[in-house]
Amino acid sequence: MAGLSLLLLVAVGLISWSVLVPESYVATPPSEQPVETVRxxxxxxxxxxxxxxxxxxxxxxxxxxxxxxxxxxxxxxxxxxxxxxxxxxxxxxxxxxxxxxxxxxxxxxxxxxxxxxxxxxxxxxxxxxxxxxxxxxxxxxxxxxxxxxxxxxxxxWMAGPVTVRRTRDVLVLVSDSGAAAERVAERYLRLGRAARPVVRRVLPSWTGGLVLEVPSTQAELDRTLAAEPGEYGGVAAVTAAPDLSNAPGAPVHVFLNPAELDRLRSLGAQVVVSHEATHVATDATSSVSVPQWLLEGFADYVSLRDVDLPETRAAAQVIAQVRESGPPRALPGATEFDASTGHAGAAYEAAWLACRVLADRGGEDALVRFYDDLGEGVPLAQALRDSFDWTEAELLRAWRTRLSDLAA
Structure with missing residues (x-):
C-alpha cells in the first residue's frame, strides 16, 4: 500500500510540476501564421x-x-x-x-x-x-x-478570346482568335443571315435577333452547356438559353457543334442553322406544352420548305426503317430523339413528315396556328380539331399511310 501511495504521489507530483512550473513560451512570428485560404x-x-x-x-x-x-x-x-x-x-x-x-x-x-x-x-x-x-x-x-x-x-465569352461578327439582326461569336477563327465566323454569319428569310417566309412576324455561339470543339460545347462529356456527340447544333433556363423571356441562342457541322455540305449546314433559327423564333426552349415531334418536325418543315429535295430522299432513314419493320405505331417522342440511340435522324424525318401531312390537310397557316395553340396550352385533341378537323387517331393513320406509301 505504501508503494502504491508513493507511486500516486510521484504521479501527482509530476502532474503538478508540469502545470505549476512555468515554461518559456515563444509565439509564432506573424509571418509564419497560416494564411486563411477561403476568403x-x-x-x-x-x-x-x-x-x-x-x-x-x-x-x-x-x-x-x-x-x-x-x-x-x-x-x-x-x-x-x-x-x-x-x-x-x-x-x-x-x-x-x-x-x-x-x-x-x-x-x-x-x-x-x-x-x-x-x-x-x-x-x-x-x-x-x-x-x-x-x-x-x-x-x-x-x-x-x-x-x-x-x-x-x-x-x-468568359472562357477565352472570341471572334465576333455581326449584322443588325445576326450575332456570331467563335471561340479563339486569328485568321482561322475569322473565316469560321464569316461562314456562320452567312448561314445566319440566310436563315432569317427562310424562317420569316413561314413566320413573318419574327423580328428578334439570332445569336450563334461556336465553340472550337465538341468538348468545349459540353463545357459551355454544363453537359456530360460526349453528351452532344452526333448533334450538329443545340438551341438553348445560355443559362439553361426554360423560363419565358429568357434569351435563346444557337450553340453549334463544329465536329458535326464540318462534316456537312453547305446545304446541310444551312438546313441545320435554319432549323435552329426556327426554334429561336418560336421560343422553343420554353414551349413545354408542345410535343417534341411537333417542336422538331415544325423546325424541319420550315428549314426544308423551299429546298428542292424529294421526300424519298429527305426521309430516307425513316423509310428504311418502315421497309424493315413497318410504320411506327406512335409519333416520335423523347426516346426516339435521343442522339445516343443512333436513330435520331429517322425520328426527325418522321416528325417532319407528320407536319407535311398536317400542312397538306389544312395549309401552312393552319399548321402555324396549330403550333401556336399548343404553345399556349390548348390540348392536342382540341387544337387538332380546331385547325384540321381531325382526331389524333386520324392524324396517326394519315401519317402512317404516308410512310407506308413512301416505303412501297
Missing part, C-alpha cells in the same frame, strides 16, 4: 473589380486581378474585357455565392458566382447563371485564376 469577402471585392474593368473596357485592370506571374489567367481576364466590348455586353453583375470544394495545397479554390449578362441589341433580357470561378489566395490578396469548370455553365 469570401476579398473574393467578392475581386469580382467587383473585374466587373468594373469590364464595364470600363480596362483590360490592364482586369489583367492585374490575376495571380502574380500567371500569364494564362491574366490573358483570360483581359480577353473577357475585350469580348464584352465586342459583344456589347450589358446588365453585367458578378455576385459571390459560396465555395464549391476544398481548397488546393497551392492556395487555389473555387466558388460559385452568380453572373448576369445580356448581348445588347440581340437579347431582350439578361441571362443569369451560376459560374465557377477559381481564386488564388496568398498573404497579400485574393486573385482570380480562372473562369468555368465544374458542373455549371461556362459562358463562351
Amino acid at each position: 469570401p469577402g476579398e473574393a467578392a471585392q475581386a469580382l467587383s473589380a473585374l466587373e468594373d474593368a469590364v464595364e470600363s473596357g480596362d483590360a490592364a485592370a482586369a489583367r492585374a486581378l490575376a495571380p502574380a506571374g500567371d500569364t494564362v489567367a491574366g490573358d483570360l481576364l483581359a480577353a473577357v474585357v475585350g469580348n464584352a466590348e465586342a459583344l456589347r455586353v450589358t446588365d453585367l453583375s458578378m455576385r459571390y455565392v459560396d465555395v464549391t470544394g476544398a481548397p488546393a495545397d497551392d492556395g487555389r479554390w473555387s466558388a460559385a458566382v452568380d453572373v448576369t449578362w445580356r448581348f445588347a441589341g440581340y437579347d431582350d433580357n439578361a441571362a443569369r447563371a451560376e459560374v465557377v470561378v477559381t481564386f488564388a489566395s496568398d498573404d497579400a490578396r485574393v486573385a482570380i485564376a480562372g473562369v468555368g469548370g465544374g458542373d455549371r455553365v461556362a459562358p463562351l
Whole structure:
C-alpha cells in the first residue's frame, strides 16, 4: 500500500510540476501564421473589380486581378474585357455565392458566382447563371485564376478570346482568335443571315435577333452547356438559353457543334442553322406544352420548305426503317430523339413528315396556328380539331399511310 501511495504521489507530483512550473513560451512570428485560404469577402471585392474593368473596357485592370506571374489567367481576364466590348455586353453583375470544394495545397479554390449578362441589341433580357470561378489566395490578396469548370455553365465569352461578327439582326461569336477563327465566323454569319428569310417566309412576324455561339470543339460545347462529356456527340447544333433556363423571356441562342457541322455540305449546314433559327423564333426552349415531334418536325418543315429535295430522299432513314419493320405505331417522342440511340435522324424525318401531312390537310397557316395553340396550352385533341378537323387517331393513320406509301 505504501508503494502504491508513493507511486500516486510521484504521479501527482509530476502532474503538478508540469502545470505549476512555468515554461518559456515563444509565439509564432506573424509571418509564419497560416494564411486563411477561403476568403469570401476579398473574393467578392475581386469580382467587383473585374466587373468594373469590364464595364470600363480596362483590360490592364482586369489583367492585374490575376495571380502574380500567371500569364494564362491574366490573358483570360483581359480577353473577357475585350469580348464584352465586342459583344456589347450589358446588365453585367458578378455576385459571390459560396465555395464549391476544398481548397488546393497551392492556395487555389473555387466558388460559385452568380453572373448576369445580356448581348445588347440581340437579347431582350439578361441571362443569369451560376459560374465557377477559381481564386488564388496568398498573404497579400485574393486573385482570380480562372473562369468555368465544374458542373455549371461556362459562358463562351468568359472562357477565352472570341471572334465576333455581326449584322443588325445576326450575332456570331467563335471561340479563339486569328485568321482561322475569322473565316469560321464569316461562314456562320452567312448561314445566319440566310436563315432569317427562310424562317420569316413561314413566320413573318419574327423580328428578334439570332445569336450563334461556336465553340472550337465538341468538348468545349459540353463545357459551355454544363453537359456530360460526349453528351452532344452526333448533334450538329443545340438551341438553348445560355443559362439553361426554360423560363419565358429568357434569351435563346444557337450553340453549334463544329465536329458535326464540318462534316456537312453547305446545304446541310444551312438546313441545320435554319432549323435552329426556327426554334429561336418560336421560343422553343420554353414551349413545354408542345410535343417534341411537333417542336422538331415544325423546325424541319420550315428549314426544308423551299429546298428542292424529294421526300424519298429527305426521309430516307425513316423509310428504311418502315421497309424493315413497318410504320411506327406512335409519333416520335423523347426516346426516339435521343442522339445516343443512333436513330435520331429517322425520328426527325418522321416528325417532319407528320407536319407535311398536317400542312397538306389544312395549309401552312393552319399548321402555324396549330403550333401556336399548343404553345399556349390548348390540348392536342382540341387544337387538332380546331385547325384540321381531325382526331389524333386520324392524324396517326394519315401519317402512317404516308410512310407506308413512301416505303412501297
